[in-house]
Amino acid sequence: MTTVTPQGIPQTAESSQDTVEALRQDVIHLLKQAVPIVERYNDLHKTTGTEFSGTLAIRQALANVEEIALRMAVVAPMKAGKSTIINAIVGQPLLPARNTAMTAIATEIVLDTKCPEPVLFVPQETLTLFEEAAEEIRQECHKNRAEVQAKLQKYPHLSQTLINIISNYTLFPAKTRGVENVGKALQPMNDLVRLASEIVPTYNPVKRMRELPQIRVAPFTLEGEAINTALGNLVIIDTPGPNEAGENLEIKNIFAEQLERSSLILVVLDFTQLKTEAAKSVQDTVQAIAKIRGGTENIYALVNKIDQRRSSDMTPEQVREFVQQEFNISSSHVFEISAQRAYCAARFLNQRDLGEDWQTRPEARDLAREILGDDWEEDLKDISKDNFTKKARKQWYERSGFYQFFTKVINELIKIAAPKVMIDSLRITEGYIKQLLEDINLRKKGYQADLHILQEEVEKLNQDIDAVEKSVSLLNIIEEYQKKIKDFIAREVSNLKKNARADVNRLFSQEEYEQADLPKKAFLIFKELEQGFKSLIRINDKSRQYPSEITFSSRNEAKEFQQKIFDLVSQKAECKFHKAQKEIQQFVDKKITELKEEIKKKSQPILEKAQERLQRTFNVQLSLPNLEVLQINFDNCKFEPETLDEIVEKKRKVKKRFWWHWLWLVPKEVEETYAETIKKYVVHLSQVVNEINKQIDTQANQIEENVSNYLEKGFKSEAEQYLKYLSSYLKDYRTTLTESQEYQRKSTLEKEEVMKQIEKIEMDIQNVRCNISDYLTRVKQVLQNYGSSCDSTANSSC
Structure with a gap:
């Protein structure tokens, strides 16, 4: 089989945007050839209603290259600071948070510099799933109200969403604009999934979900700075924490699925919990990720809450060494941050015009609470806006540690997004093409088999299925x-x-x-x-x-x-x-x-x-x-020691005058008794x-x-x-044999036509497969050369 050299790709790839864009267009052209070939194969079997299992995956691979989306899943136990980190990246209170578990469905956050404000998109198919889940909950509440109330006693924070569901209240539209509105829409969306897991566990909308809710939002940058997204966008996947699986067993499956679909993983570790039992769940999570992905090469670690470091705690060098030993994550992939301070600084700096009353604004007060100490309210009144802005910049660029992570990882990953996505998409397509060729081979054998033999095999399979x-x-x-x-x-x-x-x-x-x-x-x-x-x-x-x-x-x-x-x-x-x-x-x-x-x-x-x-x-x-x-x-x-009042008689010496002692002229010292009430505190063992x-x-x-x-x-x-x-x-195999039976009943001319189409599809898909191999070699070369200008920590993930 002769391999055709794709047009537009130079023999020696150069690290230029023009070269990468030309290569991207050629990869799109190649994948656009693969999709209709698969569609032609599906058209041959319309009578049985079957479709090749890799059809959607190949379409998605094409869409990924067209959009250039490098997926990075953020993984963290509950309350480790995951939402705060994502909010710091965008410089806005984008994701809702509360003391109880919040995230129940994975959400895509696309960093898009062209978005003036955050926009939440919920695909129509996903909205339908939510509506069906709401209807299931509504019916169960009408049938078993007392039982539902008993189940939800430990989840009072879900009550308002349940009331809205019962009242046929519209939970969220297909499109939501503005940071405040996006947060208000995400909360009932996650609450709905948790309610379904408790009230109607047999109906899980997430299990049926093929398209995730997506937020498009610009990453936070200061004036004069820019993130080049001409070659692609980084897509952050906000996943449910692995230790939240107790509330919905499907969370584990959602979690694993998103890890498999993501090119990069960002694990959040709590600095205050590194050497405690709580770190065990994180360690197990990292091991699970490594097992799914075949190693920790593409895993980064953020050690959060370093603002709580004390003199006796681990130094930054010791933290990197500890994470490398305990979690098997490269020390060059470990970053120390204070997400809360970074977020507060970014949120303050993101406001273009705070006005004369800037000290009363929540953006300023939240940051002051973090960086000015116990007397922050008084100090905020005395500080000038310029000096406070300088402090905010210092937090963002230096003290929070977030800018180092942001520039060395986020910025550089966006630069290499295009070649990374092309490699992933080509590999996915190549795998399914191999599967398609196996399927074609099986069908051709079935077409050549005797009708009587096929009938016997179908009957035997029916017996096996019944068994x-x-x-x-x-x-x-x-x-x-x-x-x-x-x-x-x-x-x-x-x-x-x-x-x-x-x-x-x-x-x-x-x-x-x-x-x-x-x-x-x-x-x-x-x-x-x-x-x-x-x-x-x-x-x-x-x-x-x-x-x-x-x-x-x-x-x-x-x-x-x-x-x-x-x-x-x-x-x-x-x-x-x-x-x-x-x-x-x-x-x-x-x-x-x-x-x-x-x-x-x-x-x-x-x-x-x-x-x-x-x-x-x-x-x-x-x-x-x-x-x-x-x-x-x-x-x-939780109870206080018992308080008792005990009256004690005490004696004291006092001076008094008596007529019989020097006719009151000279006082006499005498002893008198008095009562004193003493409080006692009793501990009842x-x-x-x-x-x-x-x-x-x-x-x-x-x-x-x-x-x-x-x-x-x-x-x-x-x-x-x-x-x-x-x-x-x-x-599935019975279907294949049934289709072979249908083929055997066709006329000779019809058989020849079907076989001709099958062989043409086989030849065309073989050509695509050969070209994919060539494209992969060239994209890897582009990635290597293009990535030579990137920071070494980012390159190590490629």
Whole structure:
């Protein structure tokens, strides 16, 4: 096969915009050749209603090159500062935020310098999905109002959106302009998805969504600066946090899908949480991303909240080293930032005319609160606008660390967007063309087969499909394993409550006392109690009565002692919880492995028979979701020590005059008794213990509820979905054989015409495939030469 050298591409690529644009136009021309070839192939099978599975992907690849959109997914646990970072990039309060989880659907943010104001576009197909979800919610509320109310008690922030849905209120239009209106539209959009996941979990609009909501907005730049987007736009994907999956199990699938579709990943890490348990979920996320993408080469890390760094914390060099070791992200891809300060500075500087009353504007006050210290209100009144603007510029360019990230990553990535997108689009098209050629080969074999043989194969496939769809044994296996896991969890949670519960006597055991030394520290303040407390820790004296309450003369001392006792016991309880959760996770993992093997054993003969007959590989895998491990945290003691007024009789010496003592002439010193009210503060140990035990029960119940949700929403539905996948695969090949039967019934002339068209499609798509290989070589050369002017940190991702 002769490879045609594409017109317009010089043999030696140069790093010029003209060369890149010429190459882009040729790639567009090539992909425009591929799309109609696939359409012609689909036209041959209109009678059966089938369409080649890669049709949409090839169309999307063409659209990506036409628009030049380099996709970068932003990944962060809840409250790590993801929305603030995106708001800082655009210099406006674009994305809504709140204390609870906000993002439930992925949203595209296209950095477009031609946009004077943010514009939100919701595709019509996506709007229809939202409307259908709203109708499902509306009907469920009418049928089961009490049940819906019970489900939403823990989500009061969703109530207004629910009221709007029930009232047939229009949630959002197809197009929304202006930063404030965009934020107002995004919130109910995300709330709708969360409501659907709770009220009608069987109807998930996100699972059916093929086009994402898109915001087009200009990136923030100061006067005199410019971002060159002539060669393409950077598209930031705001994804749901991976640790928000508990509210909607589909979030994991959405998350993974966006990672696969994105060329670059930006992981946000919380500086204050780098060495805590909270960092574990981030680490797992990065490992999951690396697994999906085959490494961390195209992953960047932003370490946020460095404005909270103290002298004893890690230095910038230590942070980069830590991230490289723990997360396997190159140190040159790690940037320290204060997103909140960067955002406040950008938002202030983005205002062209603040007016004479600029000190009262929220843009100025928010920035002042961040950078002027505790007396920011007074200092803001005294500072001039010019000096305050200088401080804002210093925050943006230097202290927040954001400008370094912005210029070294964002700006440079936009410069290389065009060649990167061309490579991705050509590779995607090449993969689907290979699949199309395999499909053509299978159909040609079917066309040449005997009609009688085809009929026999269709009948055998029908039997196989029925065997899968009516497989009671497979459903029974799933339910059996589900019951085993439920029974195990119930026992573990019961034992956990029993073992983790605290009692007053245990607080003063020798082991607890010597290990923590906390009660002793509290008591040594009071001399009168010192000897009495020492006697309490003699563990050999089994008859000793431990105190049920302890009195202090200071409220602070009482609260401190109460909190120390609470911390001591809750720390031990946390250890038991972590151990129990580890054992639960190990048991569930073991059972899932066993289930996969058993289902494989039961279903493999069906697949092998079909594979032997059709000579095709069935790539059907059972992929069950992982069990989410809950974060265990005990709240502080929420009640105050009891306050008591104690009346004490005291004596004092006073001078008084008496007639019998020198006829009142000389005062006499005498002793008198008086009453004084003294406040005492009582810590009831039983109250502390009851509070801890109450929290132990609550958290243990949450573990059981978490597993129950996992089994119902994830485990069972995914296992049953596997059976549907088996049936679907077999039905696809049955369709191919059915089409071959239709072909065999045609006249000789019709057969010749169809075969001629098939062979012409095969030859044309082979030509496109060969040219794609040539284009890939040339685009890589352009990327290498064009990227030589870019910063090394940006180049390393190419």
